[in-house]
Amino acid sequence: GAGVSQTPSNKVTEKGKYVELRCDPISGHTALYWYRQSLGQGPEFLIYFQGTGAADDSGLPNDRFFAVRPEGSVSTLKIQRTERGDSAVYLCASGMGNSQETQYFGPGTRLLVL
Amino acid sequence: AQTVTQSQPEMSVQEAETVTLSCTYDTSENNYYLFWYKQPPSRQMILVIRQEAYKQQNATENRFSVNFQKAAKSFSLKISDSQLGDTAMYFCAFMKHLAGETSGSRLTFGEGTQLTVNP
Numbered sequence: 001g002a003g004v005s006q007t008p009s010n011k012v013t014e015k016g017k018y019v020e021l022r023c024d025p026i027s028g029h030t031a032l033y034w035y036r037q038s039l040g041q042g043p044e045f046l047i048y049f050q051g052t053g054a055a056d057d058s059g060l061p062n063d064r065f066f067a068v069r070p071e072g073s074v075s076t077l078k079i080q081r082t083e084r085g086d087s088a089v090y091l092c093a094s095g096m097g098n099s100q101e102t103q104y105f106g107p108g109t110r111l112l113v114l
Numbered sequence: 115a116q117t118v119t120q121s122q123p124e125m126s127v128q129e130a131e132t133v134t135l136s137c138t139y140d141t142s143e144n145n146y147y148l149f150w151y152k153q154p155p156s157r158q159m160i161l162v163i164r165q166e167a168y169k170q171q172n173a174t175e176n177r178f179s180v181n182f183q184k185a186a187k188s189f190s191l192k193i194s195d196s197q198l199g200d201t202a203m204y205f206c207a208f209m210k211h212l213a214g215e216t217s218g219s220r221l222t223f224g225e226g227t228q229l230t231v232n233p
Contacts (some may be wrong), residue, residue, distance in 0.1 A: 042223030
């Protein structure tokens, strides 16, 4: 596609539920990033994929968070046993995956955990 | 670890005037990139300008220019002839350069500056 797309745009769930957030990167981009942006703050890194593999998952806050990219294109961020503190905007970005890349962002998914 | 600091939570400017947003960063790296992103209420993070640390010349993109002071670890954004559409949250971001052809790298963001352009 022309840009990075993310679905859903908004997600409301109840504490303890499982959610999946989807990211569709720019065609041909091998690098894919997930960031989390809490209200009034800058985005914080969660995980980076190069192709199908997670090259850096050091930003995942705990083992309730998991992400996959099975075919090297679309990625899904999965959150188990959601907590109210997980409420945030989850941003996805993609890039060429080289040492000089610029990251291009999607519109984000706003997650609200009640 | 890298840190990025934006000391101005909010700024305002009159339409057609010039405004400068401040950013400082801390790193022990010598090779890196710096970015300014704009985030309007739509949440879409839009690249405004980027600077390679090895380049002494300041980057410019139309009405947007930077003042990059590597020794001082300062990276300010100047917006000339401000327009109403420039109203947004602006984030300064740092990216470490990693050697290798297939090495992306995470962005480290500041906390942002909310810019309002008044008519």
